[in-house]
Amino acid sequence: MQRDIRGLEVGTESEEAVRNLDLGVADYLDYGQTAGARVKAALEADSNFALAQCYRGYLLMMLENRAVFPKIQATLDQLAAARDSMTRREQLHADALQAWVNGDLISACLAWEAILAEWPRDLMALKLHHTMAFYTGRSHVLRSVVEGVLGEWDETTPGYSNVQGMYAYALEECGDYENAERWGREATERNPGDLWAIHxxxxxxxxxxxxAEGSKWLDYPAEHWADKxxxxxxxxxxxxxxxxAQEKYDDALRILDEEMASVNSDKYVDVSNQAALLKRLEIAGVNVGDRWDALAAHSETRINDHILPFRDAHFCLSLAARGKFDVAREQIDSLFTFARSGEGWTADTTEKILIPLCEAMIAYEAGEYGKACDILWxxxxxxxxxxxxxxxxxLFTQILIDSAVRAKRLGMARSLLSERVARFPGARRNWSDYASVLADLGETDRAAQARSRASELETGASHARTKEAIQ
Ligand SMILES: [Fe+2]
Structure with missing residues (x-):
């Protein structure tokens, strides 16, 4: 029996297999491109290495494409047949992978939690749990589970910076910004290659x-992340x-065209990020040209996927934004069938939240703003x-605000924008939109106050722009 780099027993006699798996995990945590090759090398060294087989399944699942499911299920069937010869930790990894394939993300998280209770230094279990707790929108779970293992980690444990980066994100999603920033900056100093900590x-x-600080924080030349x-x-x-947010729309479009769209490949098309930026730009009044075309064309091939509700929502948005309403409706029909026949978290969320959300986005893109408000409010x-x-x-709140303004639901718009300026007081456009709504409601004084706040921020933005131009 070998041990991995953090001292955990692994079910193989091959030192080469373990070494490759360790390197694969490190690369996966740093968002490199060699994790798949390392896991493959581990399996070449020991084809019966159950943990490596699970990891290969995990990496395939991360492609978020139902087309790879049969290949993963074949591996799971092999693992089920060999279950008695597997270690308890390997069995739990196989359980997590099977639950994930079944769309039961909560059970998958519970299997990883069971691993972490016994083996708190299982970095892969921690990372996958972190990712899926994030995909199920459970911030408190993110925080709880990272804190539950923290006592067993310190700076001498390989991968500690990755744990720090995860903790930073968990704290941020729970609203503890000060500590999140401290942990995140420390993680980045320890390991500048950890994209999650930077993020x-x-x-x-x-x-x-x-x-402006954010732009500086992420001011890397594109080639800096060429291996990510x-x-x-x-x-x-x-x-x-x-x-x-700084109303540098040309910069936002350049980032989209040059850095975001360039990750598209045969296996993976980046719909969620691109759609989410395009829609925000359109809400801000920017003409995005034909940029929806490619996203809608790809989304059309994914209308029956139903792997992650978050992804499905962006497929629907892309279809509707491009005016492909018939295809978007086909997607909703497929979502209904999936929700009725499925079990577990994914089906449940699809029924209760995703389908109404998709209906709202279709209504919004079709100009039925009142209907979009009725659903989204x-x-x-x-x-x-x-x-x-x-x-x-x-993004969905921004669509609701835009719908409320366009539908002249002024009380609703006032409430949403009041909340928005309280939460994000540094964004000029929020104040300017708030001022317009207050003026429409006849609240002249408050409108003037909001407009003056917007002007102050405009001046600040101009100063920042001038300063940058001089430098
Ligand atoms: Fe993010």
């Missing part, structure tokens, strides 16, 4: 409205948001199970 700090800066996998597109998305504070981060789900 955790970007979230703090976004949520605190520190947009498709997650880098999401980090660039954050940089696009910082540009958007009661959903707006119940959206967490759709998954993603606070920053990502904010």
């Amino acid at each position: 955790s700090v970007a979230h703090v800066l976004e949520m605190q409205g520190r947009y 996998n498709f997650f880098k597109a999401h980090v660039w998305w954050h940089n696009g948001l910082f540009a958007l 009661p959903l707006r504070n119940e959206m967490a199970p759709i998954g993603g981060s606070l920053a990502q789900r904010d």
Whole structure:
């Protein structure tokens, strides 16, 4: 029996297999591009290495494409036949993978939690749990589970910075921005290659409205992340948001065209990040040209996937934004069938949140703004199970605000914008939209106050622009 780099027993006699698996995990945690090759090398050294087989299944699942499911299920069937010869930790990994394939993300998380209770230094279990707790929108679970293992880690444990980065993100999603930033910056100093840690700090800066600081934090030349996998597109998305909030629309479009769209490949098309930035730009009044075409064309091939509600929502948005309403309706029909026949978290969330959300986005894109308001208003504070981060789900709030303004639901718009300026006081456009709504409601004094706040921020933005031009 060999031990991995963190001292955990693994079910193989091959030192080469373990070494490759360790390297694969490290690369996966840093969002590199060699994790698949390392896991393959581990399996070449020992084809019966159950843990490596599970990891290969996990990496395939991360492609978020139902087309790979039969291959994963074949592996799971092999693992089930060999279950008695597997270690308890390997069995739990196989259970997690099977639950994930079944769309039961909660059971998958529970299997990883069972692993972490016994083996708190199982970094892969921790990372996958972290990712799926994030995809199920359960911030408190993110925090609880990372804190539950923290006592067993310190700076001498390989991969500690990755744990720090995860903790930073968990704290950020729970609103503890100060500690999140501290942990995230420390993780980044310890391991500048950890994109998740860099990204955790970007979230703090976004949520605190520190947009210029955010642009600086992510001011990397594109080639700096040449060896990173498709997650880098999401980090660039954050940089696009910082540009958007500072009303540097050309910069946001350049980031989208040059950095985000470039991660598209045969296996993976980045729909969620690109759609989420395009829609925000359109809400801000920017003409995005024909950029929806490719996203809608790809989304059309994924209308029966139903792997992650968060992804499905962005497929629907892309279809509707491109005017492909018939295909979007076909997707909703497919979602209904899936929700009725499925079990577990994914089916449940699809029925309760995703389908109404898709209906709202279709209504919004069709110009039926009142209908979009009727659907989104009661959903707006119940959206967490759709998954993603606070920053990502904010798109749906922005669609609701735009719908309320366009439908002349002024009381609703006032309420939403009042909340928005309280939360994000540093964004000029929020104040300007708030001022317009207050003026429409005849609240002249409050409108003037909001307009003056917008002007102050405009001046600040101009100063920042001038300063940058001089430098
Ligand atoms: Fe993010």
